[in-house]
Amino acid sequence: MIETLTLDYTDTMPFKRKRVLLIDDHVVVRKGLAMLINEEFDLQVCGEAEDERSARDAAARLRPDVAVIDWSLGQKDAAELIRNLHETHPNMSLLVLSMHDEVDYVERALRVGAIGYVMKREATDRVVEGIRRIAQGYFYLTDRAIDALPQAMKSEIAVRAAKESPKRSSGLVGHPSLAPASSKADLVIAPHPDDETFGCGGTIRLVAESGTPVDVVFMTRGELGHEEGQAISEQQQTDLARVRSAEALEACKALGARQVFFLDGKDTRLNEQSHLAADLLSILEGSHYRRVFCPWKGDAHQDHVATFLHLQTALKRYPAPLQLWLYEVWTPQEFNTLIPIDHTVVHKKMAIANYRSQLTQLNYREGFIGLSAYRSAFCPPANYAEAFFVCSKEEVLSL
Numbered sequence: 394m395i396e397t398l399t400l401d402y403t404d405t406m407p408f409k410r411k412r413v414l415l416i417d418d419h420v421v422v423r424k425g426l427a428m429l430i431n432e433e434f435d436l437q438v439c440g441e442a443e444d445e446r447s448a449r450d451a452a453a454r455l456r457p458d459v460a461v462i463d464w465s466l467g468q469k470d471a472a473e474l475i476r477n478l479h480e481t482h483p484n485m486s487l488l489v490l491s492m493h494d495e496v497d498y499v500e501r502a503l504r505v506g507a508i509g510y511v512m513k514r515e516a517t518d519r520v521v522e523g524i525r526r527i528a529q530g531y532f533y534l535t536d537r538a539i540d541a542l543p544q545a546m547k548s549e550i551a552v553r554a555a556k557e558s559p560k561r562s563s564g565l566v567g568h569p570s571l572a573p574a575s576s577k578a579d580l581v582i583a584p585h586p587d588d589e590t591f592g593c594g595g596t597i598r599l600v601a602e603s604g605t606p607v608d609v610v611f612m613t614r615g616e617l618g619h620e621e622g623q624a625i626s627e628q629q630q631t632d633l634a635r636v637r638s639a640e641a642l643e644a645c646k647a648l649g650a651r652q653v654f655f656l657d658g659k660d661t662r663l664n665e666q667s668h669l670a671a672d673l674l675s676i677l678e679g680s681h682y683r684r685v686f687c688p689w690k691g692d693a694h695q696d697h698v699a700t701f702l703h704l705q706t707a708l709k710r711y712p713a714p715l716q717l718w719l720y721e722v723w724t725p726q727e728f729n730t731l732i733p734i735d736h737t738v739v740h741k742k743m744a745i746a747n748y749r750s751q752l753t754q755l756n757y758r759e760g761f762i763g764l765s766a767y768r769s770a771f772c773p774p775a776n777y778a779e780a781f782f783v784c785s786k787e788e789v790l791s792l
Contacts, residue, residue: 395672396655409736410603411528412439414457416448416474417490418466426461429517432683434579434603435732436524445474452482459528461520462507464491464498472505479506486527490520499538500546509533529731529772578606578651580682582673582704584663584696585615586641587748591761592720593686594648594741595734596779601649602737605683609645610654610676612669612700614638617660618751636750644744663699670706677711689719689726689782690792697722708786717789719782721764730783731768733775738765741777 413430415423415438427438440455442448444466452460460478462471475487488509489502499510509527511519512535519535526533534542579600583589589597589609601607614634619625625633638655645653656672663669677685687704688697701719708715719726734741745758752758765777772778 395675396657397652410435410437411459411524412437412455412457413524414438414440414442414448414451414455414460416442416451416460416466416471417463418443419463422463425517426520429521430524433521433525434600434605436521436528445471448474449477449481452478452485456482457485459486459488459524461488461490461524464489464493464502470498470501472501475502475507476505486530488520488523488527488533499534499542503546510538511535512537525730529733578608578680578682579684579686580676580680581607581609581650581686582612582688582700583609584612584688584694584700585618585660586611586637587615587644587745587751587757588688588697588722589686590644590648590741590744590748591757592688592722593718593779593781594644594744595737595765595777596686596718596732596781597648597650598737598740599732599734601651606651607649608652608654608676608680608682609641609650610656610673611638611641612656612658612663612703613660613696614641614655614657615660619754633750637748640748640750643747647740647744647747649740661696663696663703667703667706670703673704674707674710677707677715681713682715684716684718686718686720686781688722689724691724691726692722693724694722705789705792708790711786715786717784717786719784719789721780725764726780726782728780728782730781731772731775731778732781733769733772734765734777734779735775738762738777741765 413436415426417423423441427441430436430438439457440451442451462475464471466474478485478487487507488511489507490511490513491498492513502510509523509532511523515535515537523533581589581593581597597607615637616630616634617625618633618637642653654676656669658666658669688700690698690701692698742758742762745761748757765779768778768780769775
């Protein structure tokens with residue numbers, strides 16, 4: 394049986410989305426990109442321009458974080474515009490959207506100041522991925538753009554990336570595509586009460602503040618979350634499950650979640666309960682979520698691995714495309730997306746503080762806030778960040 398609880402909360406905290414300026418002489422292209430970008434919880438189109446003059450005016454007036462620029466503007470290319478924007482607005486990240494994959498075009502765009510290049514023929518989700526990456530200061534080239542460059546230019550860009558990007562030159566490699574969004578709600582799957590907060594609490598709050606509803610599924614109630622080596626009776630397990638369920642509701646309220654599901658799986662024995670995959674499938678089919686957050690497969694807890702495998706099984710029968718955001722708890726993972734959480738780390742701390750039954754055992758607050766501080770080293774000037782491996786349903790099924 395799935396227990397569903399709707400949360401009521403009123404406290405809010407402002408979240409600043411990355412602002413994007415679209416520069417393209419085709420209004421249909423601009424409107425299409427605007428619809429795509431505005432669907433993202435951390436991105437927002439702040440303006441549009443159709444030519445070089447209006448682009449310069451809009452950049453000066455709006456001060457966007459990112460400009461997406463069509464390489465072919467009217468009868469000329471955008472090289473001079475890119476050079477001007479790069480010189481006059483050095484904090485603005487520039488992404489070129491182009492029909493051309495010839496080396497001359499890619500190389501020229503990068504030399505005059507662009508740090509991202511995406512072919513128009515590639516999937517639209519690559520544009521969103523590129524915007525998000527360069528907004529964090531990374532270089533972003535799709536595989537086709539990289540293939541078009543000679544080795545000498547690749548080496549030169551790698552050196553620039555090491556100097557200019559918040560992360561070493563791995564920012565050059567293409568990341569897995571983000572599956573098209575099909576809804577405006579997100580789902581977070583947590584093996585136990587507290588994993589959602591430890592792994593992605595700051596991001597949950599950011600998503601909620603952006604206006605996207607967030608639901609949380611708890612696979613267990615954490616009834617065995619006691620000090621290691623301590624014997625615990627069935628009644629004590631029941632009592633602890635009740636306490637941790639109440640703590641989870643308060644924590645999810647601090648993070649801004651819409652509703653909470655309890656699947657009542659057995660703590661430490663999720664790998665024995667195949668019916669939980671069907672429960673997850675039922676939840677997915679009930680709301681057609683836009684993104685699903687889940688622990689990554691290599692996390693060092695058997696219930697975390699089992700949770701991933703149950704989701705993987707559910708996805709085999711789920712027909713719609715889906716974005717998967719795999720998060721880390723006990724074992725740091727190789728990531729391709731970092732979300733700065735400076736604006737919401739206070740909410741993450743508040744949510745952690747609600748798990749009083751667990752804080753008496755270990756200093757989780759310092760441990761997981763420390764992990765967020767460590768992750769920020771890869772995306773300065775942030776002080777706190779959360780790391781994810783973002784991929785499609787098909788990629789999860791292949792793991």
